[in-house]
Amino acid sequence: MDLKMTSKQRMLTAFRNEQPDMVPVSPDISNMVPCRLTGKPFWDIYLYNDPPLWVAYINAVKYYGFDGWSDKGFLGSRESAYGRSPEYRETEIPKFQHKIEVIEKTRRYIIVRDVFETPRGVLWSETVYYRDNPPWTKRKLVKNPERDFDILFEYILPDPANLPGDAYWEIANAMGDLGITGLGVPLPGLHDLFYYVDGGYSNVIKLYYTMKDLIEEYRRRMHEWVVAYTEKGLRIQPEFILIGASGLLTMQSPRIFRELSLPTLKKITEMCREADIISHLHACGREHYIVEVAANETDLYSIEPLEEPPNGDCNLADIKRRFGRRLALKGNIQTSWLLMAKPEEVEEKAKWCIDVAGENGGYVLSTGDQVGRDTPDENIFAMIRAARNHGKYPLKKFSIQK
Numbered sequence: 001m002d003l004k005m006t007s008k009q010r011m012l013t014a015f016r017n018e019q020p021d022m023v024p025v026s027p028d029i030s031n032m033v034p035c036r037l038t039g040k041p042f043w044d045i046y047l048y049n050d051p052p053l054w055v056a057y058i059n060a061v062k063y064y065g066f067d068g069w070s071d072k073g074f075l076g077s078r079e080s081a082y083g084r085s086p087e088y089r090e091t092e093i094p095k096f097q098h099k100i101e102v103i104e105k106t107r108r109y110i111i112v113r114d115v116f117e118t119p120r121g122v123l124w125s126e127t128v129y130y131r132d133n134p135p136w137t138k139r140k141l142v143k144n145p146e147r148d149f150d151i152l153f154e155y156i157l158p159d160p161a162n163l164p165g166d167a168y169w170e171i172a173n174a175m176g177d178l179g180i181t182g183l184g185v186p187l188p189g190l191h192d193l194f195y196y197v198d199g200g201y202s203n204v205i206k207l208y209y210t211m212k213d214l215i216e217e218y219r220r221r222m223h224e225w226v227v228a229y230t231e232k233g234l235r236i237q238p239e240f241i242l243i244g245a246s247g248l249l250t251m252q253s254p255r256i257f258r259e260l261s262l263p264t265l266k267k268i269t270e271m272c273r274e275a276d277i278i279s280h281l282h283a284c285g286r287e288h289y290i291v292e293v294a295a296n297e298t299d300l301y302s303i304e305p306l307e308e309p310p311n312g313d314c315n316l317a318d319i320k321r322r323f324g325r326r327l328a329l330k331g332n333i334q335t336s337w338l339l340m341a342k343p344e345e346v347e348e349k350a351k352w353c354i355d356v357a358g359e360n361g362g363y364v365l366s367t368g369d370q371v372g373r374d375t376p377d378e379n380i381f382a383m384i385r386a387a388r389n390h391g392k393y394p395l396k397k398f399s400i401q402k
Contacts, residue, residue, distance in 0.1 A: 006177035007067040008239075011364065015180075015240060015278045015302045017328040019361030023354050023391030024067040025384050026179070026330070026366050027338075028305060031134050032373035033380075034060040043110050043129035049083030054171045061178050064377075066384045068179020069330075069364070071242050071282070073171050075163035075183070075233060081170040095119075095155040107131070116141075118155040123148055133373070140198040145207060145214055152196065153221050160229040165236030172239060182242030182280060183233045185268060188222040189261040190252040191245060201251065208256070215260070223264045230268050240278035240301075243268060246369070250285030257290070266298050273299035280304070280330075284369035286313045295326040306331030307368035317356035320363070329357055330364040333383065339372045343382035350386035358395055365391065 005013065005021045013020040034056035035042045044050045051059075054072035061068040074080075096118040103111040108131050115124045126139040141156070142148040172181035186192050193204045193215075208215050230241060243265065249257055265281070272279035278301045283290050287306060291314070294300040306314040306329060316332050323329075333349055341349070350365060357363040365387045371380070390396070 007179045008175075008177045011067050011069060011180045012239065012278070014361060014364050015280060015328050015330075017301070017325075017362035019393060022393060023358045023387050023395075024364045025350075025387035025391070026067045026069040026364055027064075027333075027371050027380055027383055028335070028367045028369060029060055029064075029371045029380070030057060030071055031370060033371055033375065035134070036373050037063060041131045042133060043131060043135075046135045047110065047112065047129045052082055054081070055174070058175055058178065061175075064380055064384060066380075066387075067364070068175055068181075069366075070171065070175055070179065070181040071184055071244065073168040073181045073183040073238060073242070075158075075160065075165060075229070075236075076167035077164060078166040078170050081167040116151075116156055118151055120151045120155065121147065123151055123156065137195075140196055142196045143198045145197065145211065149214065149218055149221075153225065157225055160225070160232040163229075163232060165233075165238075168233075168236060168238060180239040182240045183236075183238035184242045184244050185226050185230050185233070186222075187226070187243060187245040187248065187261045187264050187268075188219045189245070189248065190256060191247040191250075191261075192222065193218070194247075194251060219260050223267070226264055227267055227271070230271055234271060234275045234277055238277065240280050241268065241272050243279060243281045243300075245281065245283045247285050248283035249287060249290050254289050258293075262293065262297070265294070265300070269294075269299035269301075272301070278302065282369075285311065288313045288319070291319055291323055291327065295323040300327060302328035302330060302362075304330035304364075305366060305368045308332055308334055311336070311368050316353055320357040320359075324357070324360075324362060328362040328364070330366045331368065333365075333367045335368045335371050335375070338367060338379055338383075339375045341379060343376075343378045346379045346382040347386045350383045351390045354387065354391050354395065358391060361393075 010020040010024045014024050035045050037060050038056050045053050045056055096116045099115040101113040103113050110129045113124055113126050123141045125137055125141045127135050127137045129135045168183050175181050190204050194201055197204050269279045280302045281300055282304055284305055306319055308314055353365055
């Protein structure tokens with residue numbers, strides 16, 4: 001073991017379930033906090049890429065001094081990393097015309113309509129870009145599922161074979177030794193359909209129970225696309241494959257998870273294991289069942305954010321005891337609590353997390369999903385301070401009641 005590791009080495013070692021020089025610390029500030037630190041309206045970052053969100057995140061890593069973990073990697077040209085050529089346009093011949101229309105602009109928000117004109121018809125969505133919050137897509141692309149799924153897969157989603165790795169490495173190289181960058185892939189499921197199907201989550205549920213054949217066709221086609229994307233991604237040797245599945249068990253039952261999502265999770269993690277590339281699952285919300293299935297039925301390397309109640313259902317000490325030999329863990333200081341706690345309370349909680357999950361490595365001290373915009377800097381620094389002072393191996397136990 002190196003006496004002193006870089007943040008990149010530390011994170012990679014922990015995610016391989018090995019023991020680094022100290023417990024890495026990487027709070028989930030992937031969105032709101034980096035935007036706040038720029039001092040700009042949030043729409044500058046999300047809509048105009050000024051700066052791109054991944055740049056704002058790296059600057060935040062430097063400001064706080066923690067071990068970087070970025071979910072911003074994707075396949076595409078170098079220009080697409082800066083928002084000048086969107087990911088879905090990375091084909092030799094664009095299959096559609098993309099138009100951006102500003103529908104409304106006020107002091108608080110900008111509403112933008114994205115229109116995709118294809119030979120099979122038009123798909124469009126509307127997104128609200130806020131001054132002081134992340135954007136929200138209020139109208140989704142798929143409004144007539146029987147027609148629009150075909151258009152989505154045939155024309156809108158890019159052919160992975162035509163996507164270069166330049167965008168990923170532009171972002172990963174900018175991170176450098178400050179941390180690691182994941183190449184993101186999704187999982188099929190109701191949680192994923194929510195991002196495409198118009199009419200809210202109730203419409204997704206209705207679709208599942210009334211059009212099962214169509215849902216199965218979506219699952220099959222999304223599985224094939226994700227596998228092709230992962231296969232192309234593994235060729236560029238990313239630092240890790242990030243399997244993004246927010247609400248994986250919160251937005252669908254265990255039975256539906258096994259039906260729609262698990263086959264793809266098994267395949268992706270098998271591919272990563274064969275390539276010796278770390279596979280890492282993000283599934284915020286209820287996750288205990290996912291941890292158990294991942295440990296026993298997949299080749300997954302590591303998992304996050306292991307949210308505790310009320311956001312989730314995970315007890316970090318129990319997860320480490322039952323599954324820590326099989327999976328590396330990242331989590332799990334609750335983000336709503338972090339927003340309100342005192343710095344000394346944060347430091348104590350961080351030490352407790354290290355005590356129950358840090359033994360023998362394979363653990364990254366982090367938070368639940370998405371640290372809130374107004375979380376005091378003092379609380380983030382307290383979390384980092386606890387890891388740097390208390391997380392060096394061999395660990396010294398810190399006894400508190402929790």
